[in-house]
Amino acid sequence: MSINKNILxxxxxxxxxxxxxxxxxxxPSVTGYFYLLLSWRFLGVWKPQWLPSKLMLLLxxxxxxxxxxxxxxxxxxxxxxTRLFVTAxxxxxxxxxxxxxxxxxxxxxxxxATSLFLYQQSIFMAAxxxxxxxxxxxxLVCINSxxxxxxxxxxxxxxxxxxxxxxxxxxxILFPRVEAPKWMYFNDKHQARTGLSDNMExxxxxxxxxxxxxxxxxxxTGAIPPSAQRYWRGPxxxxxxxxxxxxxxxxxxxxxxxxxxxxxxxxxxxxMEPQDKNWVFALDLPAEVAAPLRRNSHYQLVTSANPDKRTxxxxxxxxxxxxGTITKDEYxxxxxxxxxxxxxxxxxxxxxxxxxxxPDIFINQLLNHFKTEDFYYxxxxxxxxxxxxxxxxxxxxxxxxxxxxxxxxxxxRVAHIPxxxxxxxxGGELNQIGNFLDIKQAYAHAWAEVWLDQRGWVRVDPTxxxxxxRIEQNINIDQQIARGIISFTPNTALAAVDWLxxxxxxxxxxxxxxxxxxxxxxxxxxxQFLSSLGIxxxxxxxxxxxxxxxxxxxxxxxxxxxxxxxxVDPAVLAYQRFCKKLAKNGLIKKPGEGAKDFAFRxxxxxxxxxxxxxxITQLFIKLHYGKQHxxxxxxxxxxxxAAFKGKR
Amino acid sequence: MHNDLDQLLQTANQIILGKPRQIRxxxxxxxxxxxxxxxxxxxxxxxxxxHTLAKLLGLNYQRIQFTSDILPADIIGASIFNAxxxxxxxxxxxxxxxxxxxxxxxxATPKAQSALLEAMEEHQVTVEGKTYPLxxxxxxxxxxxxxxxxxxxxxPESQLDRFLMRxxxxxxxxxxxxxxxxxxxxxxxxxxxxxxxxxxRLQQLQKAVTRVHASDALLDYCLAIINYTxxxxxxxxxxxxxxxxxxxxxxxxxxxxxQRDAVIPEDVQAVLAAVAGHRLRSGNTNSEAxxxxxLSNVAVL
Numbered sequence: 001m002s003i004n005k006n007i008l009x010x011x012x013x014x015x016x017x018x019x020x021x022x023x024x025x026x027x028p029s030v031t032g033y034f035y036l037l038l039s040w041r042f043l044g045v046w047k048p049q050w051l052p053s054k055l056m057l058l059l060x061x062x063x064x065x066x067x068x069x070x071x072x073x074x075x076x077x078x079x080x081x082t083r084l085f086v087t088a089x090x091x092x093x094x095x096x097x098x099x100x101x102x103x104x105x106x107x108x109x110x111x112x113a114t115s116l117f118l119y120q121q122s123i124f125m126a127a128x129x130x131x132x133x134x135x136x137x138x139x140l141v142c143i144n145s146x147x148x149x150x151x152x153x154x155x156x157x158x159x160x161x162x163x164x165x166x167x168x169x170x171x172x173i174l175f176p177r178v179e180a181p182k183w184m185y186f187n188d189k190h191q192a193r194t195g196l197s198d199n200m201e202x203x204x205x206x207x208x209x210x211x212x213x214x215x216x217x218x219x220x221t222g223a224i225p226p227s228a229q230r231y232w233r234g235p236x237x238x239x240x241x242x243x244x245x246x247x248x249x250x251x252x253x254x255x256x257x258x259x260x261x262x263x264x265x266x267x268x269x270x271x272m273e274p275q276d277k278n279w280v281f282a283l284d285l286p287a288e289v290a291a292p293l294r295r296n297s298h299y300q301l302v303t304s305a306n307p308d309k310r311t312x313x314x315x316x317x318x319x320x321x322x323x324g325t326i327t328k329d330e331y332x333x334x335x336x337x338x339x340x341x342x343x344x345x346x347x348x349x350x351x352x353x354x355x356x357x358x359p360d361i362f363i364n365q366l367l368n369h370f371k372t373e374d375f376y377y378x379x380x381x382x383x384x385x386x387x388x389x390x391x392x393x394x395x396x397x398x399x400x401x402x403x404x405x406x407x408x409x410x411x412x413r414v415a416h417i418p419x420x421x422x423x424x425x426x427g428g429e430l431n432q433i434g435n436f437l438d439i440k441q442a443y444a445h446a447w448a449e450v451w452l453d454q455r456g457w458v459r460v461d462p463t464x465x466x467x468x469x470r471i472e473q474n475i476n477i478d479q480q481i482a483r484g485i486i487s488f489t490p491n492t493a494l495a496a497v498d499w500l501x502x503x504x505x506x507x508x509x510x511x512x513x514x515x516x517x518x519x520x521x522x523x524x525x526x527x528q529f530l531s532s533l534g535i536x537x538x539x540x541x542x543x544x545x546x547x548x549x550x551x552x553x554x555x556x557x558x559x560x561x562x563x564x565x566x567x568v569d570p571a572v573l574a575y576q577r578f579c580k581k582l583a584k585n586g587l588i589k590k591p592g593e594g595a596k597d598f599a600f601r602x603x604x605x606x607x608x609x610x611x612x613x614x615x616i617t618q619l620f621i622k623l624h625y626g627k628q629h630x631x632x633x634x635x636x637x638x639x640x641x642a643a644f645k646g647k648r
Numbered sequence: 649m650h651n652d653l654d655q656l657l658q659t660a661n662q663i664i665l666g667k668p669r670q671i672r673x674x675x676x677x678x679x680x681x682x683x684x685x686x687x688x689x690x691x692x693x694x695x696x697x698x699h700t701l702a703k704l705l706g707l708n709y710q711r712i713q714f715t716s717d718i719l720p721a722d723i724i725g726a727s728i729f730n731a732x733x734x735x736x737x738x739x740x741x742x743x744x745x746x747x748x749x750x751x752x753x754x755x756a757t758p759k760a761q762s763a764l765l766e767a768m769e770e771h772q773v774t775v776e777g778k779t780y781p782l783x784x785x786x787x788x789x790x791x792x793x794x795x796x797x798x799x800x801x802x803x804p805e806s807q808l809d810r811f812l813m814r815x816x817x818x819x820x821x822x823x824x825x826x827x828x829x830x831x832x833x834x835x836x837x838x839x840x841x842x843x844x845x846x847x848x849r850l851q852q853l854q855k856a857v858t859r860v861h862a863s864d865a866l867l868d869y870c871l872a873i874i875n876y877t878x879x880x881x882x883x884x885x886x887x888x889x890x891x892x893x894x895x896x897x898x899x900x901x902x903x904x905x906x907q908r909d910a911v912i913p914e915d916v917q918a919v920l921a922a923v924a925g926h927r928l929r930s931g932n933t934n935s936e937a938x939x940x941x942x943l944s945n946v947a948v949l
Binding site: 569572575576590591592593594595596597621624625626627 | 861863865866909910911912913914917942943944945946947948949
């Protein structure tokens with residue numbers, strides 16, 4: 001084999017690096033198979049006799065197909081396609097015979113590198129792929145130059161990449177964004193996301209999963225609301241069977257009064273991470289929404305855009321509002337009970353003046369009850385399967401937000417006060433550098449809403465009523481601060497970890513901007529951005545593109561034409577045509593062979609063409625190397641070459 | 649003009665049998681106003697070649713036999729006290745001749761070698777603060793034994809660079825050797841040689857050589873060769889700018905000898921082994937093999 005050992009090691013290393021992040025995305029059988037083949041090939045660099053024979057290779061191919069078949073995914077879709085490419089790449093590695101194979105492998109590797117973006121679009125991944133592509137390009141440089149020094153090739157490759165980056169940015173910004181049609185979004189069955197659901201069963205969960213996953217980010221124009229006002233409204237649960245609370249789907253589109261807003265408004269930009277559901281979590285209570293957003297009759301925002309894509313929304317919310325009167329349907333929905341209340345419950349409601357005093361007093365009494373009695377906040381409550389609300393109220397006294405909210409709403413309804421459970425997120429971590437809020441899955445929350453005469457729907461958070469000393473110790477500190485459950489002023493102990501927090505916030509900010517400006521740069525954002533530059537329609541955009549391309553071309557032309565010897569002599573072109581004709585007779589000019597020597601060789605092989613060859617060669621030498629030549633010499637050369645008959 | 653040259657070559661070929669290419673290169677070197685280094689084992693006709701050329705060109709000729717005890721003064725000359733005039737007078741050495749044969753140059757010590765080589769480069773000699781110009785035309789033919797022989801001081805690369813060309817003569821072929829054995833004594837033949845190209849004609853020709861045209865395309869080819877020697881791992885060090893100039897001058901002379909007014913790549917290729925061989929790898933005497941990768945890898949067009 002004539003392939004340089006250095007090039008092979010270089011190429012194999014680059015490919016090993018490219019497939020590395022796929023370990024997370026692909027089943028172990030595929031990556032295992034691939035890395036087995038790769039290490040085999042690595043061994044083959046030093047021990048070529050150990051490389052598999054044709055038969056063995058066939059067997060390996062069959063094994064590869066069997067692995068793919070065993071995964072039952074076909075060859076379409078994101079996962080299946082990536083697996084196919086990785087398997088093919090591994091097999092092709094064992095079949096390097098000529099330079100052509102190297103090129104094929106490099107291009108396959110580029111495809112596999114691109115496929116990484118289908119799984120992850122973070123800055124880290126982009127930087128990683130850029131570096132790995134540099135190494136791959138270095139292999140190409142190595143193959144194509146007679147230098148085999150690794151560092152030299154890597155340097156050339158990074159120069160190429162560095163030169164390509166400005167061009168990429170221009171094209172990224174200006175080139176029309178192509179929205180992939182819906183069928184091209186590969187729906188992957190295995191991709192399950194955590195998040196809020198449209199039902200709730202407080203007793204069923206004994207250990208709440210706390211996830212650090214980001215749900216959305218909010219950037220305010222102007223003031224940021226205090227922590228106590230950061231209630232991000234999600235689905236409203238109204239119907240219960242005693243254990244399970246669900247959304248009343250029929251009630252979502254009924255006609256209701258427009259709420260009246262007073263006081264200051266908060267304006268903000270909300271960047272939703274990809275979701276399963278089409279919910280958008282707005283600050284209580286959102287006003288004035290534009291398409292694709294819609295506000296349903298529970299004042300929850302839903303979007304008609306694809307929730308699987310990261311999308312940005314502009315929303316205005318008012319913390320003080322009055323939703324006005326309540327419809328009959330709403331009243332029924334909000335006072336629904338699974339059956340008659342038990343004696344214990346009725347007694348409790350009676351004791352707290354639920355039946356004989358105003359709702360305000362009852363609410364305060366109930367919150368006070370949670371505070372003064374022995375209620376605990378814990379993320380690991382006991383299982384309550386039989387009758388969760390009563391068990392919670394009278395026996396265990398232990399639970400988290402869902403338990404408190406459902407119990408509260410249940411008791412309200414027993415007292416004939418319209419009430420419902422609102423789920424969503426509470427709080428948010430402020431990134432001081434970017435001045436935006438991060439809302440993570442861990443901030444999921446449930447609270448209650450009661451309808452009061454003259455005031456409309458009023459938010460009540462029973463979880464906030466629990467005495468601070470009865471909060472379980474192992475709860476995430478961040479979460480407690482965010483929820484306003486505990487509060488403290490920063491002390492010296494925390495100052496030590498301050499810089500760590502700063503660094504995290506800085507990174508969070510970079511990530512947010514990356515998501516907003518790079519990943520989320522779609523058709524709409526592009527036209528918005530371009531119109532802010534004064535490019536409003538397609539025509540101006542084309543002018544811009546043409547101008548920029550023109551400028552770049554001009555610069556390149558200047559760089560190239562600065563050195564006039566680089567331009568191709570038309571005589572050389574004619575002579576090359578002549579050589580092509582001779583090549584048909586098997587007379588191939590060696591690169592180091594001069595025209596005269598070549599003519600000498602050609603004349604001996606084609607004696608009958610000798611005069612033609614002699615004339616053309618002499619004329620070419622005169623034109624290309626001579627001191628001076630006539631005006632018609634070039635034309636004559638062209639004519640003679642055209643008239644020259646290559647075939648015998 | 650070319651007639652004279654052809655006659656000169658023809659006559660020389662009658663004296664030194666079977667070496668037309670080497671003679672051509674030697675004359676080419678002369679026309680390019682460079683110095684010539686002949687490297688070969690003793691007895692293959694190095695001295696005969698230089699003697700023949702001197703005779704045919706009508707140049708006054710002096711041979712310096714280099715030995716390990718030769719001193720710079722033996723080459724350059726020395727000031728000797730004249731008792732009659734009570735002053736020192738300069739007695740020029742062997743170098744004050746139009747054609748100098750420095751025989752077995754690598755037998756001398758570096759000190760003596762450098763005295764000769766400095767004179768070659770500067771065309772003048774400075775003794776005791778006084779500068780004496782060397783005659784024109786001035787042409788040095790140095791011979792050297794292969795450096796692996798006992799008692800030699802190989803010339804350093806920097807001094808090898810001063811020779812425009814290095815050629816090897818090699819053994820004559822069967823027919824030439826037989827003709828040599830059966831023919832007249834070479835020494836007698838040389839003595840009876842007529843002058844074919846008087847010095848003033850030689851200088852005219854040398855001037856004409858400088859007027860040979862080298863096109864842009866050809867300069868690119870020369871540069872490609874130079875760059876190749878600098879970047880290729882085959883060569884320990886590449887050709888210097890001086891070597892590049894030497895290559896072009898020699899190619900011009902070669903083109904001129906072939907009755908062309910412009911240099912073509914074949915001219916460069918013809919002189920490349922002689923011009924570049926000793927500059928690229930001094931230890932190796934097979935110049936053709938040294939430059940072979942250049943000839944086959946550097947594209948002409």
